[in-house]
Amino acid sequence: MASSSSSSVPALAAITCLVGVCWVAIGPLRPESPPLWTLYPFEGLQNYTSGIIHHVRLTGLKPNTLYFYRCGDPSIPAMSEIYHFRTMPVSGPWSYPKRIAVVGDLGLTYNTTTTISHLTSNDPDLVLLIGDVTYANLYLTNGTGSDCYSCSFPHSPIQETYQPRWDYWGRFMENLISKVPIMVIEGNHEIEEQAENKTFVAYSSRFAFPSEESGSSSTFYYSFNAGGIHFIMLGAYIDFTRSGKQYKWLEQDLANVDRSTTPWLVATWHPPWYSTYHAHYREAECMRLEMEELLYSYGVDIVFNGHVHAYERSNRVYNYNLDPCGPVYLTVGDGGNREKMAVKYADEPGNCPEPSTTPDEYIGGICAKNFTSGPAAGKFCWDRQPDYSAFRESSFGHGILEVKNETWALWTWYRNQDADNKVGDQIYIVRQPDKCHVRQVLKSWIDDI
Ligand SMILES: *[C@@H]1O[C@H](CO)[C@@H](O)[C@H](O)[C@H]1NC(C)=O
Ligand SMILES: *[C@@H]1O[C@H](CO)[C@@H](O)[C@H](O)[C@H]1NC(C)=O
Numbered sequence: 001m002a003s004s005s006s007s008s009v010p011a012l013a014a015i016t017c018l019v020g021v022c023w024v025a026i027g028p029l030r031p032e033s034p035p036l037w038t039l040y041p042f043e044g045l046q047n048y049t050s051g052i053i054h055h056v057r058l059t060g061l062k063p064n065t066l067y068f069y070r071c072g073d074p075s076i077p078a079m080s081e082i083y084h085f086r087t088m089p090v091s092g093p094w095s096y097p098k099r100i101a102v103v104g105d106l107g108l109t110y111n112t113t114t115t116i117s118h119l120t121s122n123d124p125d126l127v128l129l130i131g132d133v134t135y136a137n138l139y140l141t142n143g144t145g146s147d148c149y150s151c152s153f154p155h156s157p158i159q160e161t162y163q164p165r166w167d168y169w170g171r172f173m174e175n176l177i178s179k180v181p182i183m184v185i186e187g188n189h190e191i192e193e194q195a196e197n198k199t200f201v202a203y204s205s206r207f208a209f210p211s212e213e214s215g216s217s218s219t220f221y222y223s224f225n226a227g228g229i230h231f232i233m234l235g236a237y238i239d240f241t242r243s244g245k246q247y248k249w250l251e252q253d254l255a256n257v258d259r260s261t262t263p264w265l266v267a268t269w270h271p272p273w274y275s276t277y278h279a280h281y282r283e284a285e286c287m288r289l290e291m292e293e294l295l296y297s298y299g300v301d302i303v304f305n306g307h308v309h310a311y312e313r314s315n316r317v318y319n320y321n322l323d324p325c326g327p328v329y330l331t332v333g334d335g336g337n338r339e340k341m342a343v344k345y346a347d348e349p350g351n352c353p354e355p356s357t358t359p360d361e362y363i364g365g366i367c368a369k370n371f372t373s374g375p376a377a378g379k380f381c382w383d384r385q386p387d388y389s390a391f392r393e394s395s396f397g398h399g400i401l402e403v404k405n406e407t408w409a410l411w412t413w414y415r416n417q418d419a420d421n422k423v424g425d426q427i428y429i430v431r432q433p434d435k436c437h438v439r440q441v442l443k444s445w446i447d448d449i
């Protein structure tokens, strides 16, 4: 149950509360919003029509309160089971969700089921999904799997998708995300180009985003608070340049953050800037060059990324230099999808990619250049694990963030092959607001511009 943001809300929500427990009846749900279509007007391909997708905005909810709810139309009658969810705690420096689960690149495989089963038993209060959701684009429209992009789309000038994968994925995830709020940001597998250049249709229709609430009016980037944490969700597969809309929105959003209410500032986007694996090595360098300075100047504490199918934790870093005031970068593209795991490191002999092969067409041109300083000066890759890489391992798993107070947060990575309570990597991430000067813009000053 994500926070909802549809403006034409077709349903009514009746809320009654008694001693901290509330009941919500959502309904009647009537087909006033159109279903989602995916069209492939090419010989031999199938189109897809979804069921009706409803987004319902619940207003007036109280923080840190347990709500029970049912959805449906009692007049038919057709009502769902009774579900429940707990709202986030109020924003403030002493108020945090206990456990936030973070995972990327999930897909829907046996490994995904292991990840989600471990994640669920860690009892999270909030789930962050850092892009690459269902991998529906690795199937032909008749449902046959197809990992070979260049050779497997003989009947179609564009890459096909099999949209029922989204329905399978939704049914699989229902047990978790009917109870725990989930926030999602898009990955490359959500592009899903179809006829008339339509992209991101399933992603933008199936999830609800607090876009209006955070002033972005886009499903591709938005922000929200969860207790004393301000989360910024960024889009890597749309315009991120300094003159573009997303960047302008980001500047405004950062300027509006009040660190006395939300001391923690966490940013997420799909492709990592600081990954040392061979797969996708320095692929998002154009985005880094545009946005890193701005995020740094506002003292972003933690960055979550996916895309690389493995786990990696960085030391605090800025512009490839160790910097006590830079963010900690955590790559968690280890959800268990059907593509291969990343195992090779770019710093191993023979594994440094040729720079011209590294860009992704959606993330700009060739921006990655050889390093100009440090042990890898003049080269494209280090010859050992770079100093900004603190820990890396090719295993599937998920992470749990537990913010303890204004300055301490415990990060734990759990591996799928381990027992539930065994830890794969664990560290306290400690903020130093007194040492790291953070750009602050006074509210009254913003109101004037
Ligand atoms: C898919 O939709 C397109 C556009 O509406 C249509 O031209 C085509 O015939 C449809 N294909 C099938 C198999 O129904
Ligand atoms: C993925 O799941 C399969 C089937 O359960 C298992 O054999 C395999 O070890 C898992 N792979 C990883 C990397 O965890």
Ligand SMILES: *[C@@H]1O[C@H](CO)[C@@H](O)[C@H](O)[C@H]1NC(C)=O
Residues within 6 Å of the ligand: 140, 142, 143, 144
């Ligand atoms: C789906 O289409 C592909 C490509 O045309 C074909 O090779 C495959 O056999 C089809 N699968 C099914 C289940 O019809």
Ligand SMILES: *[C@@H]1O[C@H](CO)[C@@H](O)[C@H](O)[C@H]1NC(C)=O
Residues within 6 Å of the ligand: 196, 197
């Ligand atoms: C789709 O994109 C291509 C390439 O950018 C362009 O030539 C074409 O006109 C576009 N089609 C539509 C329907 O917008």
Ligand SMILES: *[C@@H]1O[C@H](CO)[C@@H](O)[C@H](O)[C@H]1NC(C)=O
Residues within 6 Å of the ligand: 352, 370, 378, 379, 380, 381
């Ligand atoms: C960049 O580094 C690579 C080795 O990592 C080297 O082969 C190449 O010549 C360098 N390019 C430039 C322009 O220095």
Ligand SMILES: *[C@@H]1O[C@H](CO)[C@@H](O)[C@H](O)[C@H]1NC(C)=O
Residues within 6 Å of the ligand: 404, 405, 406, 407, 408
């Ligand atoms: C913050 O939490 C950490 C870890 O629980 C603890 O060691 C530290 O003393 C706390 N700091 C404050 C100011 O409460």
Ligand SMILES: [Fe+2]
Residues within 6 Å of the ligand: 105, 131, 132, 187, 188, 189, 270, 306, 307, 308
């Ligand atoms: Fe990806």
